[in-house]
Amino acid sequence: MIFHYTALNTDGTKIEADIDGATMDAAVAMLQKKGLTIVTINEQGTGGTGLEFITQLSIFKQKIRQKDIVIFSRQIATLFEAGVSALKAFRLLASEGENKSLVEELTHVADDIESGISLSEALSRRPTLFTPFYTNMVKAGEESGKLNETFLFLADYLDRDYEMTQKIKKAMTYPSFVIATFFLIMVAMFVFVIPKMAAMFIDQGAELPTITKIVLAISNIFVKYGPVTFPLMIVAGWLFHKWSKTDDGKRKIDEIKIQIPVLKVLYQRIFLQRLADNMNTMLSSGVPIVQSIEITSSILDNVIYKDLLVRVGNKVQTGTSFSKALYEEPLVPNILVQMVHIGEETGALGFILKNLANFYRRELDTAIDNVIGLIEPAMIVGLGLAVGILVSSVLLPMYSLSAAIT
Numbered sequence: 358m359i360f361h362y363t364a365l366n367t368d369g370t371k372i373e374a375d376i377d378g379a380t381m382d383a384a385v386a387m388l389q390k391k392g393l394t395i396v397t398i399n400e401q402g403t404g405g406t407g408l409e410f411i412t413q414l415s416i417f418k419q420k421i422r423q424k425d426i427v428i429f430s431r432q433i434a435t436l437f438e439a440g441v442s443a444l445k446a447f448r449l450l451a452s453e454g455e456n457k458s459l460v461e462e463l464t465h466v467a468d469d470i471e472s473g474i475s476l477s478e479a480l481s482r483r484p485t486l487f488t489p490f491y492t493n494m495v496k497a498g499e500e501s502g503k504l505n506e507t508f509l510f511l512a513d514y515l516d517r518d519y520e521m522t523q524k525i526k527k528a529m530t531y532p533s534f535v536i537a538t539f540f541l542i543m544v545a546m547f548v549f550v551i552p553k554m555a556a557m558f559i560d561q562g563a564e565l566p567t568i569t570k571i572v573l574a575i576s577n578i579f580v581k582y583g584p585v586t587f588p589l590m591i592v593a594g595w596l597f598h599k600w601s602k603t604d605d606g607k608r609k610i611d612e613i614k615i616q617i618p619v620l621k622v623l624y625q626r627i628f629l630q631r632l633a634d635n636m637n638t639m640l641s642s643g644v645p646i647v648q649s650i651e652i653t654s655s656i657l658d659n660v661i662y663k664d665l666l667v668r669v670g671n672k673v674q675t676g677t678s679f680s681k682a683l684y685e686e687p688l689v690p691n692i693l694v695q696m697v698h699i700g701e702e703t704g705a706l707g708f709i710l711k712n713l714a715n716f717y718r719r720e721l722d723t724a725i726d727n728v729i730g731l732i733e734p735a736m737i738v739g740l741g742l743a744v745g746i747l748v749s750s751v752l753l754p755m756y757s758l759s760a761a762i763t
Contacts, residue, residue, distance in 0.1 A: 360384045360400055364393040377468070386472030419458045421486060423522070427515045429459065434508035443504075444470045462486055475499060490635060490652050497642040507642055514638050521630070521721065528729045532736055539740055544579065546747065551576040558754045565754055572750035604660075611660045615688075619731055626724045628662040629693060630717035637710035647674050662688070679706075 362384070363373045372393065376384050388395055429450065436446040447467035454460040462483055469479035477496035480487040487495075491511060498507025555573050558565060565573070578586060600606040615621050632653060639649040647670055654666035665686050672682040680698035683689045693713060700709030 360398050362388060362395060362398040364388060364395045366394075367392050377464075384468075387468065390471070419456055421456060421459050421462070423515060423519045425456050425459050426486070426491075427512050427519060429463075430508045430512035430515065434505045434512060437505035437508065443476050476504075488656055490639070490656050493644060493648065493652050494639060494642055497639070497644045501643050503642075510638050510642060514634060517634065517718070518631075521627075521718075524722070524725055528725055528732075532732050535736060535740075539743070543743065543747070547572075547576045547579045548583065551751075552580055554751055566750075568746060569750040569754050572747065607660045614659065615661055619728055623721075623724045623728055624659060624662075625688070625690075626717055626721040628657065628659065629690070630714060630721050631657065632666070633693075633710045633714035633717055637707055637714055640707045640710065646679060650679075665689070 359375050359377055361373075361375050363371065365371055376387060385395060385398060388398075432450055433446055436449065437443075441449070444467055447463050447470065451460050451463040451467060454463065466476075466479045466483070469482065470476060475496075477492050477499055480495055481489075481492040494507055494511055495504070498504040501507075551572060555576065558569075601610055615624050635653040635656070636646075636649050639652065640646065644652070650666055650670035650673060654663050654670060657663045657666065665688060669679070669682040669686065672685070673679055678698075678701060680694050680701055683697060684691075684694045696709050696713055697706065700706035703709075
């Protein structure tokens with residue numbers, strides 16, 4: 358934000374200028390550190406040219422990717438290890454950054470730090486960029502005096518999470534492309550090809566088999582009611598998307614996800630890998646176990662597993678051991694419960710969770726490969742059946758016409 362201020366310097370000279378700050382308090386603190394006595398300070402309006410206003414809109418801003426946060430975390434860890442202060446480190450990275458959106462955010466963080474706010478609190482003010490997991494890890498690093506190690510932990514963790522997310526996306530890219538292309542081709546067939554074939558069959562007076570009548574009925578829907586059908590499909594898709602974002606919609610969809618045999622294993626592996634990895638990272642950094650469970654639950658995507666960890670956290674808070682609380686949840690496999698119990702008894706819970714995280718990461722890779730291996734043949738069979746039905750609906754009447762002629 359830009360603030361216009363009027364102030365007096367040490368010799369009483371009046372100064373009138375603008376200053377950039379994340380908040381008015383941050384701007385005031387920066388001016389006071391310069392030895393200025395503030396007379397007035399006001400936030401500037403959103404003036405400027407139309408182009409400047411457009412470029413400030415979020416849709417035109419450069420997107421901050423998870424990979425950018427990974428690189429930033431490694432850079433800040435290196436600077437802390439070299440003894441550079443937090444303020445200087447953020448100013449340096451902001452001045453050298455290539456991503457303009459990230460540079461802007463880092464500048465705001467530096468302004469907050471300069472105004473006297475702690476690093477963890479400054480990061481927590483940007484929840485879309487830094488998750489509760491990230492900010493709590495930084496807070497633990499501040500309390501332990503090991504910020505460089507904390508940021509290295511975070512960079513490693515985010516790198517692993519990014520790699521897993523990208524692998525899942527890549528696994529779904531090919532099937533999604535093939536299905537979308539096939540759908541467009543089928544629509545084109547129903548709109549342009551099938552009606553011409555239907556006219557020929559009608560002119561010849563051929564007796565149409567049931568499968569052809571069904572295909573022709575679908576084609577008639579696309580041709581006659583296309584201007585209404587397609588907008589209705591778009592509206593229905595939009596309504597489903599909006600419903601899927603509600604609490605009830607998320608719960609219903611997540612319940613379905615963990616009931617489908619193949620996807621059930623995949624989502625369970627994702628949950629177990631993130632649980633073990635997050636808990637290991639936070640416990641190793643000195644975050645209390647109850648807080649670690651709460652933070653882990655807050656960053657899970659699946660509502661069912663999120664509620665599971667909330668229940669576990671509540672039980673641990675009342676004095677129940679972590680392993681026992683997990684044992685009472687049917688979705689948690691027994692091997693994880695036993696390993697956590699061993700970790701609690703030996704005092705090496707962090708080490709156990711680290712090994713579990715590595716184990717479930719390998720299991721997740723296998724689960725993803727299995728899903729890919731099943732999607733492709735299932736997709737081929739499904740597309741083959743659809744093409745077979747369409748071809749049969751065309752060839753059967755033609756065969757009947759040929760038999761009648763001979």
